[in-house]
Amino acid sequence: MSVSPSLLPLSAIVTRLRGVGCVFAEDEAHLLVTTARTPDELAAMVDRRVAGLPLEHVLGWAEFHGLRIAVDHGVFVPRRRTEFLVDQAVGLARPGAVVVDLCCGSGAVGAALIAALGPVSPVELGPVPPVELYAADIEPAAVRCARRNIPADMGRVYEGDLYEPLPAALRGRVDVLVANAPYVPTDAIRLLPPEARDHEPRVALDGGADGLDVQRRVLAGAAQWLAPDGHLLIETSEGQAPRTAETFARHGLIPRIAGCEELGATVVIGTRPATV
Structure with missing residues (x-):
């Protein structure tokens, strides 16, 4: 079930991420909140991450060697x-x-x-x-x-x-x-x-x-x-x-x-x- 945009305080996002086993839930929640442009987009991003998509695919980028590298869905995520x-x-x-x-x-x-x-x-x-x-x-x-x-x-x-x-x-x-x-x-x-x-x-x-x-x-x-x-x-x-x-x-x-x-x-x- 999707989360309503009005119910997305940072603590709620952390709780959802922890619930599916995200080890660095606080860090991931911060990245999701700072990347999303609207509450609706944030809700969708949280849902995708909770569903198991790699964080980098949800964000659309990966941090690598000091750069933000665009990473589309289905593309290998740089380690x-x-x-x-x-x-x-x-x-x-x-x-x-x-x-x-x-x-x-x-x-x-x-x-x-x-x-x-x-x-x-x-x-x-x-x-x-x-x-x-x-x-x-x-x-x-x-x-x-x-x-x-x-x-x-x-x-x-x-x-x-x-x-x-x-x-x-x-x-x-x-x-x-x-x-x-x-x-x-x-x-x-x-x-x-x-x-x-x-x-x-x-x-x-x-x-x-x-x-x-x-x-x-x-x-x-x-x-x-x-x-x-x-x-x-x-x-x-x-x-x-x-x-x-x-x-x-x-x-x-x-x-x-x-x-x-x-x-x-x-x-x-x-x-x-x-x-x-």
Whole structure:
């Protein structure tokens, strides 16, 4: 049953959210109240959240790496742990680097990289060009969302499977290739929280029997697209990272594993050796 707009004090919203198991009910209630433009909209948003929709889908945005990322219904919600992937990429990219974001989803990683690597003009260096960003995803809804988060004058977003939609001219020129490819093993999908299991596209979650199927496909093509000394960064789990790193090595990349205990994040980074 919907809540009447006249019966929506903050305490009532908190009580409803707690009643369905929202751990951070006070924080969620504050976000709903400050995002809703009218009492009727607030009532509808509370109803959707109580019905189990992810908070980010209800709000229409997710906070990620200091940005508000538009997230439409049915689009994968960017996780806070993926901020570590962004930080690792920022540490490897020079100003003006050619960057590709595969499995880009809402475009959160690309948008964060643009914000971190975009134009600056220190007096002592003169103008620094922005990052040259290309992003791709197979999900049409995700691509539409990414094009809202990544302005056309700052990057290009393509619809298609991994490398397939990218301009051929990028082969051998990519300085930093990031991929937050799905890495949940198929049998573990049922163990995910309902917000993910029931409301995010399976293609954004399911990594095959061992969770590494899409990663292997990314790695199979990486060397053709990376520039000499270019880097590939793939988010994965701590338990999967050693096998991911072995696959990096089999495809000619020099791997290392980076982790962040605070965020519960693991990234495998591989470098294409410079041509001798």
